[in-house]
Amino acid sequence: MMRKALLIGCLVLAVWGGVAVASPQITVDQPEYDFGSIGLGYMVKHTFVLQNTGDEVLNIVYVRASCGCTTTDLPASSLAPGESVPLEVLVLADHGTSKNVFIYVHTNAPDSAGNANDDRMDFDIKLVVKGAITPGQEYNMAPFEVANDMMILVDLRDAAAYQANHLMGAINIPANELADRMGSLQKGARIIVYDLAGEAADAAVQTLLNSGYMSSFYLQGGLSRWVAVQGDRFLIYETPLPAAGGSITGGSSGRPYDLGTLRTEFYVLIDLRDAAAYAAGHLSGAMNIPAAQLSQWFDRLPQEKRIIVYDDDGTSATAAYQALDNAGFDRPMILLGGLNEWIYQYGNQYVLSN
Incomplete structure (x- = not known):
């Protein structure tokens, strides 16, 4: 009877031990990438390959970076045993003389003590992207600097009026086409719409705001008001300029853009x-x-x-x-x-x- 009890006990322990051993495990091909050197304002891209070397499904809970200059792209977050996934990391050389960025990968794999990862500090893999940043020329504007200052002027008049005269860089989307064509605009951009004298601009801003373009404004008084105050500054024109005028009465959207501000930021x-x-x-x-x-x-x-x-x-x-x-x-x-x-x-x- 004693031998039978011992045998059963051993079998139970063996089964329990087998279950305990089964778990996901994450590995990476190379945990550190040294890009050498790159010019200020450029971007580094590198792909790490993550693999589940365990015998249970690995769930990648989240990926975080030590720097706001870094973004990551992970096409799949659940890996069967033996499966791999590329983790693309983008690091912007936005300032300083070097980069040393850490990327932390959190999964459901147990830690060395067999405990589940359940807090922000309990990561499974730490990746590193590092290198030197060389200074740029003072006359260079990095893409991120241009993006931060991006201003989109939208001329709401018809094509003939736009061709006759418009602000430099303005794109032409007639007011009656805005709802159908606003998809070509970026929601994160500062958008300033104008017409001749303010007739349609306020309603256009309201349309944009209702569609999620939260940095939308109308040029106060329209193009005719611009001519009255600024003359032909920043204008391209093939015919005489429109008559000076334009209403400065605020619209219902409450999003006027001051002419002087536009002149300063142009x-x-x-x-x-x-x-x-x-x-x-x-x-x-x-x-x-x-x-x-x-x-x-x-x-x-x-x-x-x-x-x-x-x-x-x-x-x-x-x-x-x-x-x-x-x-x-x-x-x-x-x-x-x-x-x-x-x-x-x-x-x-x-x-x-x-």
Whole structure:
């Protein structure tokens, strides 16, 4: 009887032990990535490969980084035994002389004591992305700096009125088409709409606000008020300017944008590529002035404002910057890395096609 009891006890312990051993386990191909050096304003991308080397399903609960400059992308969070998943990490070289970013991966795998991970400090894998940051040129604007300042002007008048005269960089979306075409605008952008004298702008802002475009405003008094106060400043026109006027009465949206504020914040964004490349995709608010024609615009561009030029990769932007600087413009700038670097960092955000 004693031998039988001992045998049963051993079997129970064996079964219990087998159950206890079964668990998920996370491993990574290389936990540390040294990118060497990169210029200020550029972005580093690296993919770590995570694998479940245990014998139970691994659930990746969340991934967090030690720096707000870092984002991660994980296409799957549940891994069967033996399965792997790529973890893409993007680190922006936004300041300083170096980066040393930690990425913590939290899962349902037990810790070394067999306890479940149940708090923020109890991570399973710590990954590292590190390297040096080289200083940039003072005339370069990083994509994140341009994105932070991005201002989208929307002219609500019909195509003929827009063609006759409009603010530099404004895109044309007639008021009666706004509801159908607002999807081309970025919800995080500062959007300033205007018409001739304020007739439709307030209602347009209300439409945008109702659709989640929470940084939407209307130019107080419209284009005619602008002409009355600012004259032809920042305007492109083929015909005489509209008559001065425009109502300054506040609308129901309560989102007027002061003319003086717009004048202070105004900048010009110039796409230096040819017309076909521009039509295929360009940054919101960019004017198309091919590099060979830039000097023809020197008497129309505002000398005291930031003028940001870009091409695909910076090939012609440096020469354009030098031409503007030699011509006496106060604040010529280059979009760092051109449109290629923008798309590398932001995808198609703020990119429009004709």
